[in-house]
Amino acid sequence: MRLYDLAKVIRSKNAGPFTVTIDLMFADAATYQSVLASPKLTAQEIGLLYGVDPAAVIIRPFAAIRTIKVALPRRVSSGAPGDADVYGSQQHFPLAALEIEGVSLPNPAGC
Amino acid sequence: MKVDGQRELRFVSLDGLLGYGYPEESLRRAMELDPHFVGVDAGSTDPGPYYLGNGTAFVRPAQVKRDLALGLRAALDHGVPLIVGTAGGSGARPHVEAFLDILAQIARQDGRHFRVAVIWADIDPAVVIDGLRAGKISPCGPVPPLTEQAVRSCVRIVGQMGTGPIIRALETGADVIIAGRACDTAVFAAPAIRAGFDPGLALHLGKIAECGALCAEPQAAADCIVGRLRDDHFLVWPPNPARRCTPDSVAAHSLYEQPDPDCFYEPEGKVDLTGCSFEDAGDGWVKVSGSKLISSDPPTIKLEGVALRGYRAVSIAGVRDPRIIEHIDDLESGVRGAVAANLKGTNAEDNYSLRFIRYGLDGTTWRGQGEAQSRQAGDPSMDGGALPAEIGLVIEAVAPTQELADTVVALARATSLHQSFAGRKTTAGNLAFPFSPSDLQGGPVYEFAIYHLLETADPDSLFRIEIREM
Numbered sequence: 073m074r075l076y077d078l079a080k081v082i083r084s085k086n087a088g089p090f091t092v093t094i095d096l097m098f099a100d101a102a103t104y105q106s107v108l109a110s111p112k113l114t115a116q117e118i119g120l121l122y123g124v125d126p127a128a129v130i131i132r133p134f135a136a137i138r139t140i141k142v143a144l145p146r147r148v149s150s151g152a153p154g155d156a157d158v159y160g161s162q163q164h165f166p167l168a169a170l171e172i173e174g175v176s177l178p179n180p181a182g183c
Numbered sequence: 184m185k186v187d188g189q190r191e192l193r194f195v196s197l198d199g200l201l202g203y204g205y206p207e208e209s210l211r212r213a214m215e216l217d218p219h220f221v222g223v224d225a226g227s228t229d230p231g232p233y234y235l236g237n238g239t240a241f242v243r244p245a246q247v248k249r250d251l252a253l254g255l256r257a258a259l260d261h262g263v264p265l266i267v268g269t270a271g272g273s274g275a276r277p278h279v280e281a282f283l284d285i286l287a288q289i290a291r292q293d294g295r296h297f298r299v300a301v302i303w304a305d306i307d308p309a310v311v312i313d314g315l316r317a318g319k320i321s322p323c324g325p326v327p328p329l330t331e332q333a334v335r336s337c338v339r340i341v342g343q344m345g346t347g348p349i350i351r352a353l354e355t356g357a358d359v360i361i362a363g364r365a366c367d368t369a370v371f372a373a374p375a376i377r378a379g380f381d382p383g384l385a386l387h388l389g390k391i392a393e394c395g396a397l398c399a400e401p402q403a404a405a406d407c408i409v410g411r412l413r414d415d416h417f418l419v420w421p422p423n424p425a426r427r428c429t430p431d432s433v434a435a436h437s438l439y440e441q442p443d444p445d446c447f448y449e450p451e452g453k454v455d456l457t458g459c460s461f462e463d464a465g466d467g468w469v470k471v472s473g474s475k476l477i478s479s480d481p482p483t484i485k486l487e488g489v490a491l492r493g494y495r496a497v498s499i500a501g502v503r504d505p506r507i508i509e510h511i512d513d514l515e516s517g518v519r520g521a522v523a524a525n526l527k528g529t530n531a532e533d534n535y536s537l538r539f540i541r542y543g544l545d546g547t548t549w550r551g552q553g554e555a556q557s558r559q560a561g562d563p564s565m566d567g568g569a570l571p572a573e574i575g576l577v578i579e580a581v582a583p584t585q586e587l588a589d590t591v592v593a594l595a596r597a598t599s600l601h602q603s604f605a606g607r608k609t610t611a612g613n614l615a616f617p618f619s620p621s622d623l624q625g626g627p628v629y630e631f632a633i634y635h636l637l638e639t640a641d642p643d644s645l646f647r648i649e650i651r652e653m
Contacts, residue, residue: 081435085439085440086228086229086440087324087440087441087442088228088323088324088634089228089231089232089631089634090323090324090325090326090631090634091324091325091442093440093441093442095435095438097435123549128325130442130443132443132444132445133444134434134438134444134445136434136459136461137431137434137435137438139435139438139444141438141442141443141444143442143443145324145325146325146549147549148549149232149326149630149631149634150228150229150231150232150631151230151231151232151233151629151630151631152232152492152628152629152630152631153492153493153536153581153628153630154536154538154549155231155549156540156546156547156548156549156550157547157549158229158230158231159229159230162547163547165547166548
């Protein structure tokens with residue numbers, strides 16, 4: 073399933089003018105754990121998707137609210153010539169389109 | 184100020200950004216709790232470098248006046264201080280002066296007199312160059328290393344003050360504190376640290392409160408939030424009955440717009456959140472405990488500086504024809520070549536930049552000049568490989584003068600309208616312009632050239648306090 077469908081909230085925003093951060097928030101602990109453990113969700117893959125150095129990509133879990141935080145350098149600093157997204161609010165794609173194989177949402181109770 | 188055997192400091196944060204417009208009723212309900220001060224963050228780097236560079240605000244004066252007047256009256260009527268951080272949006276001298284003008288207008292209209300402590304945050308480039316030479320400057324995140332040339336290129340430099348200068352301003356007994364560029368947290372943490380509360384809790388509460396009711400459900404930057412700081416925990420609550428705080432909404436907000444979920448950094452040090460707990464305290468209140476400050480030594484101040492990079496002009500058009508959309512890369516490269524050929528002899532291609540932002544294809548994606556369609560647009564898993572029914576085109580030029588930017592866009596726009604490519608059917612015109620004139624001037628374009636930390640033994644000395652009577 074795509075990350076976009078697995079996450080309950082998937083949001084992006086500048087963390088200062090040179091960094092964008094993407095929060096992937098999951099409704100249940102099992103999906104959160106499976107995505108976190110997925111071999112697809114790596115700094116290498118995210119660096120490739122965004123055209124940035126994988127060594128500069130940070131992936132951090134925040135278990136208390138079933139959230140995975142990704143931080144990566146912006147290709148262009150906020151509002152500089154060539155920028156496409158001053159607030160960084162629409163940079164969850166292309167990551168959101170990443171297919172996490174073998175993970176799907178649990179069936180709602182009673183189904 | 185003891186409640187249930189614990190000391191308590193209460194405050195209201197007016198909204199996420201002064202001028203966003205909070206409901207008057209939210210403030211009235213918040214004031215019923217007898218807050219010890221009213222605070223608000225009035226600035227941000229989020230809107231980009233233009234505002235610091237141009238010396239103007241990104242919120243209109245009428246918006247500021249409305250929010251400021253209500254907050255000022257509430258604070259004066261209750262005899263508690265009003266504290267404003269990053270006045271005027273970017274917190275440099277022209278922003279603060281424009282903000283003080285609005286404050287003076289309100290004072291005159293209301294016939295009120297009060298004492299204002301103004302804290303200036305402009306940083307002399309010589310201080311930055313001295314720091315650079317002494318090896319006391321480091322990048323804040325993935326930022327290029329600083330050079331003396333980059334410092335000299337900046338039109339304006341500010342430093343983000345911490346709680347120290349605001350505490351000093353409180354000690355003057357001022358009714359109103361108007362701070363230039365300040366850490367968002369400092370506005371709310373300064374009175375608490377001054378009163379001897381735990382600085383880790385105070386800064387964490389400040390971090391949550393500075394965005395107004397963005398930590399509540401439903402979220403809103405345009406609404407008030409109330410903070411109650413106690414000895415070993417704090418509580419947050421949205422006074423608007425249409426909202427409530429939940430442990431998840433408050434915890435989620437702790438992660439907002441910062442790169443690490445486990446901590447954040449302030450001039451006072453690192454605030455460690457790994458031991459934090461978020462609990463439902465009933466009636467829309469959430470209780471937070473366990474945030475800890477790990478002091479930094481030597482202290483650092485974050486500097487922000489912007490450099491002028493040229494002037495912008497844009498032309499906006501829509502494209503409906505499928506053959507053009509299919510060949511948009513060809514059209515773009517043809518236009519680029521034609522513009523370069525036209526300007527040959529007067530302006531080299533590296534003297535300006537020409538960009539085609541293609542909404543519907545990849546307009547939100549960072550794309551190098553002339554780079555073809557991104558992987559995202561062509562990614563079959565996203566859209567089945569199908570092209571969109573229409574795209575929006577923003578043709579943009581940035582050049583050393585407004586005249587050259589205007590000329591490049593005018594040339595590129597006219598050429599795009601009539602550019603031919605293989606299989607073209609639309610030989611009478613390629614673009615639908617929504618406006619006449621089709622081209623708009625964007626004015627100066629700036630770039631963050633300084634986003635660095637300065638180590639300094641005495642950070643408070645960078646921020647001068649001036650008292651004004653109104």
